[in-house]
Amino acid sequence: MPGAERLSWLRVPTEDELPPDVLELWRPSLEKLGFVPNVLRLYALRPSRLLAWNAWYDEAMKGDSGLTKAEREMIAVVVSVANRCPYCIAAHGAALRKLTKDAALADAIAADHTTAPLEPRVRAMLDYALALTLRPATMSEDDVVALRAAGWSDEDVMDIAEVTGLFNMSNRMASGLGWAPNPEYESLGR
Incomplete structure (x- = not known):
């Protein structure tokens, strides 16, 4: 066309x-x-x-998890922003807005999760996801200990790592192949 x-x-x-x-x-x-x-x-x-x-x-x-669907979408957004993946930022920013029914919170997480109004437990989860995305070779058991101290179970920590890995892979597919986001995402949840 x-x-x-x-x-x-x-x-x-x-x-x-x-x-x-x-x-x-x-x-x-x-x-x-x-x-x-x-x-x-x-x-x-x-x-x-x-x-x-x-x-x-x-x-x-x-699926079954100690993380809420919104918390998993928060990971998707933070990872996608770190990777500068336009497709996943648009898609998962929209999903987060819909799940939280709070566009301002979703936008604050996308802008900088460290300044967004989040519970310490959620901030720790997103800090871990960002560290695993940006510096995977420097991760240590101390990173897991910090998540446990924030109130996450070992199963939760595994889920946090898996969702982080899923979006690092998906970001690379979308960015590496030039996938364009649907324009409909812009208005979803607003």
């Missing part, structure tokens, strides 16, 4: 070349949001990998 904004630096598969399970994966987003997030369209270039990634994403972000 002439004049259309590119969604990726790679070819975007058309719906008619996708297997039914990928199209079924899109259905809830269409029904709930009114659009298909570009990550689902763009990752569909490799359908089996999209389905595997989405299963991991759903478990890490929505």
Whole structure:
């Protein structure tokens, strides 16, 4: 389409070349949001990998955890801002606004979580996620001890590390392949 904004630096598969399970994966987003997030369209270039990634994403972000869904989205935002990933900042900033019903808080976390009005326990979680993102080779048991001291269980710490890892990987996919965020994210939760 002439004049259309590119969604990726790679070819975007058309719906008619996708297997039914990928199209079924899109259905809830269409029904709930009114659009298909570009990550689902763009990752569909490799359908089996999209389905595997989405299963991991759903478990890490929505599965059983001592972290709330909003806390997991806070990690997604802080990691994505640190990695300067436009796609994930837009998508997860919107998700955080929707989950917290507090656009000002979500925007404050995206601007600088260290100055956002957060409980010390949550700030410790985000400090850990940021450290793991920016300086993984310097992480030590002391970092885990600090999370325990802030009130997180070992299972919670594992979840914090996993969500951090998930978004470092996702940020690299989005940034490395030029994935454009959906424009609809800008107004979600505002």
